[in-house]
Amino acid sequence: MAQNQENRTEISAVKFNGQDFKYLRDRCLRRGQLFEDETFLPVNSSIGLQLLQKKNLSQSPKWMRPTMDSSRGPPFFILETASRFDIQQGNAGDCWVLAALGSLTQNPKYLHQILPWDQSFSQQYAGIFHFRFWQCGQWVDVVVDDRLPVWDQHDYLFIRPCKDNHEFWPCLLEKAYAKLHGSYFHLHYGYLPDALVDLTGGVVTTLKLPSSSSNLMLMVKTAAQAGSLMACNTLGQTCQDCEMDNGLVSSHAYTVTGAEQIQYRRGKEDIIRLWNPWGHTEWKGSWSDGSQEWQETSDHRKDQLYKNKQDGEFWISCQDFQKNFNCLFICNRFPISLNHENKLHGSWSKMMFENQSIVGNPADGLWSDPQYFFIVREPMKEWNVIVSFTIKPQSLPSTDKENPLNFQVVKVDSQVWNTIALSSLLGFSHLGGVCGYPAKGVGSKSKCNLTQCFHLNPGTYAVVTSTSREVQFLLRIFLKVSDIDRKLDNNLNLTRVQASLPEIGFQPSVFQRYSQQGMNIDASQLQNLLNQELLKELPGVMFSLDECRGILALMDVKVNGLLDQEEFKRLWERLVNCQHAFQNTQRSPGVLLSLDLRKAIENTDFLIGISVSRELLDLMALRYSDHTGRISFPSLVCFLMKLEVMAKAFHNLSKDGKGLYLTEMEWMNLVMYS
Template identity: 65%
Template structure:
């Protein structure tokens, strides 16, 4: 049983169909050839007969991306990957694209599946590769860049948006189609399966019928935890997906990109932001782009939130969301609880098993099948056990619509607890009741969520027909006694060279420096794991950039980021050593925090100034978050050093008005 510290730790990568990207590319470059993938040929078989017939796609041709007179040369990624780079084509794979759209909001997750060592210029050989999670391991899938087109110019499936010429979504879709056998295998599916394949995470579905306010808090809490979110509309009056009068598409998947509470008339309105993989079709009701609600509201966030663009993204009230969408799907690397106070600071243990399921035998009983025992140590609130089976794709055929595996969980009586590995047939006597839980079943995954009392339990899977290969994960929530206060946040101990070569370069997006939004993503999603409210805000990151920005260009290069990292590590130690047993740092502790900070040695401040700082950096409960402490300590250091550098006698300084304004307004 392992405690999850770094759910994205490196695991072995399997080469799909034995194809190695580096060696294949090097071979093509040495021969002056463009790669042609014989394992997924430019032929109708790679599209699939069912999709060709349903969409009446006759005689498609295949072409590589080339120079476009109106959009210029093709790019793999241009100025970072975004959900707005994606536009759905003829395949009904919105379930994949909605999950992928959510993934673009998490650079950490996107980097896992989207290797950046490929482009249409440097070492271009017509070959690209992507990674997907399959039953506990990452699989590297190689494709060539020949894409199916109609009339020599219209891409059949995901195509570049009109305002760009980026092909990473088109090629990623092709790699995912290859992994599943054809584009036809992507024609309708489950968002949950796409989330698992793209992240290796676990899916959570919120409880039934939350209030609009609760729904907004669920989305905001999940976003703070770095979760991916999508949703789905129910089927409409016609078969397949079709646009309805209100602008929504029936039987369609959307990405959830945010939630806010805005002032409206004499009260407040909870709204959610969604994105449609079709790229343009949007909601036409309340809080849509051109609605009266945006004209009437006087909320100060209005200009920040409201973007009247035909880009597929729109706002909808939480109440209208509940009336028009069938479910909200949330995916995280490890489980999170979205009820009982929306707590995010819990910890989970995980057990994994990989096995071949045996054919069920009703006559002999479930003791003939595999058995997996686990224990719940202490009582906890809400769902505290998640059991999830992922089916190996090769165990399924294209004709099977239902997952050929099911399972039950039984509590083990005290008289049987001496059996450590396998329970005897007597345990499964007639009338033995299994424990109940919420059920989630898709094409490749079957998951149940339980609230179990302390004790020992056994998971028993069985199949109804053929043997099925599967990967089993059992998550058990740890009680508060199992958590260490230091788990509230964690800055990874990474060497400066590793930061420069890996993390920094990943967020710099092939540029020599990063700006404040990139720094915010880096700190919150890559380095900082914290309680709700303990993440770095954009304003705090802008302040940090200004304090560390020696070139005064609003950006941090690798050397400046290295200095920042050293400061963050020291601030972390100060926070841990100064905070109280409850885990909180109070404003009354700031004096001690200064004394504990080695880079502030020799710096002193008056009690009056300290009182002003407590007003500036503490919240209404007199608590100081870790990001606030970082800004306070770093600003104190920089301002003290600035005074010493500008003062001629060490007691005062003379500045012109513009020098003073430059100093206080930017720093």
């Protein structure tokens, strides 16, 4: 099996149902058995009785492994590369998933996060495969066996492997996604934004059609250059999934695979390329396969663009696209937008509030009303705030088709904000009755995602939520970064969570500017660097010299009182992680309370696997918070880093993992220089 080795990305993922792929595969290989998934059995309930009835399937299908089907030749997981043309929709109405997946295949970086390459039908084959999906702020690894429902011996009930390549990655991925949702029936009709988010962890921008032709084409091209996923859906007709006279399918999802301006007659015409997850059934109008327009164009790129194949992919004029389609969905890790000059304006900061919940009793009408605050600092001419909610699917009944969550963005005046800040310092989680006029936004709503874009003037704002049932959710607030802020960001400014933050690391030029002859940094130089480069946007918040001495000692591997470039790089990686933890834990901007220390630990990647007792948390709250119970960012950094070093020191020194023996000198050296 040939595989593209580029852009492999290892991501940490939660094991769905507690199933560990490598452990289960290795156990099967040792026993000489093929894996049978006891959590998603080959029975009708895994398909869904409602779906079997809808498709008039009176007899139960058989479940076969691809290796048992000798009529097609040997199976492959992926042959050379994964392509949208490997996908051919079956009997489930999951075009909303497959259209998103078709777009995913055009972005190898995203695709490799979903399709781990450590699996095949040849090497270490044990009948087990796994896939990753993004669920409400975390990646989830889903294991499946390769038994697939088959009708009439060789007719696969759902995604069908293509005859010419016999690849099974789409079939198995569909099964894993069905398992995640409970059954194949739960994939039968859904929302494109939900699938786009589940495959990327991104945010969806929705363009309602019709839209300005020039802006639409520019947006599509810009999004494609940024590696965004793009999909769209047709207008609803009297029936779903019905082929219309023009060749399009009603209430159906398509992948957007390209956009070009082409020479035509004496002018130019904008055309958009789409792909139908059915793998056939194409548009019959202008610029379709075999149309007169392709015969008349003199564009030198004709042979490159035009392929007359029955593969489900076709070109359509921008005008016809806007007439026949309802919405265009663009998904990226960070929002894709154009500024007032129609240029890419993609620098955003992000606030994240994970594992949030609204609880209450619908009988008495009493619900919690969590509120989330953010500050807009600079006036802008375009959308400058995007608020995006993602509901945890497990908190919604499977029968629900609607999103129960609503919210408003309200401007908060300075007097109210001062009261809110004091409330947070005293330990109150929210303040009821925030007053103000709701801001108007534009956006979209699906079963699990609710996103709106706003154009807000400078000021402090509150996101006020409401719901008709108990829900758990992730809230992300994206704030557009001004030109001034972008210049600051080039100098290691970490006061905001940037789109590229996890990848930027440290810049050697900055290290050398503060170090001794470009070689080492002492505590005083470290203090200057952190305060001038890390906290320049937070007046009144500073790392003290004593805090920097403690941080240096924790990172000082050579024990010489200095940090070299490699040691500082390790420190910077932890500072980035501490910034994420602080942002994800704070109750309002800049406010982290001592009672949230456990949550801060849970939000810190380098502390995974380290447990802390309630007694220790109480002691640390006394040690690192001020008299109001507030913990500053520098104090949080000192606490989190010392917790890591001390926990690792114990495990390195302990012979049995239960205790350790140290001489007095060893003990004093350990606890005093840290």
